[in-house]
Amino acid sequence: MALMLADILVVAHLLFVAFVMAGGFLLARWPRLLALHLPAAAWGAFIELGGGICPLTPLENHFRVLGGGSSYGGDFVERYLLPVLYPENLSVPLQQVLGGLVVLVNLFAYGWAYQTWRRKQAA
Numbered sequence: 114m115a116l117m118l119a120d121i122l123v124v125a126h127l128l129f130v131a132f133v134m135a136g137g138f139l140l141a142r143w144p145r146l147l148a149l150h151l152p153a154a155a156w157g158a159f160i161e162l163g164g165g166i167c168p169l170t171p172l173e174n175h176f177r178v179l180g181g182g183s184s185y186g187g188d189f190v191e192r193y194l195l196p197v198l199y200p201e202n203l204s205v206p207l208q209q210v211l212g213g214l215v216v217l218v219n220l221f222a223y224g225w226a227y228q229t230w231r232r233k234q235a236a
Contacts (some may be wrong), residue, residue, distance in 0.1 A: 115180030122173045126198055129169075133157035133215060137222025141229035154219045161212030164205035170198075 134157075136150040160167055177183060200207075 115176045116182050119173050119176035119180065119182070122169055122176065123198065126167065126169045126173065129153065130157070130198065134218055135222075137219045137226065140223065140226035144226070144230060154215060158212050158215045161208045161215060163212075164208050
């Protein structure tokens with residue numbers, strides 16, 4: 114059961130990362146999503162720019178160890194999703210580049226959403 118919880122956390126973590134990176138593009142269609150996306154994007158940028166670690170990471174590892182597994186095994190989730198979340202050569206400078214990418218992508222997405230909202234109001 115603990116290994117399954119760890120796998121669920123990895124999937125949730127990956128979905129959160131995807132939301133942080135691409136969620137801003139959903140704002141053109143669902144503007145109220147801003148209340149969820151802005152704090153998520155700020156958290157993602159804060160963690161990356163600060164060289165920190167998301168609290169989900171130790172929780173995932175705890176469940177893996179509790180279930181008798183290791184942090185990196187051979188099932189689908191561990192083989193394909195963990196390397197996306199935890200690249201082998203992840204360093205603080207690389208995290209800062211990724212944090213900058215989070216900020217740039219979201220600035221672009223918010224600008225695009227804003228232009229879309231303006232066009233809808235003008236129509």
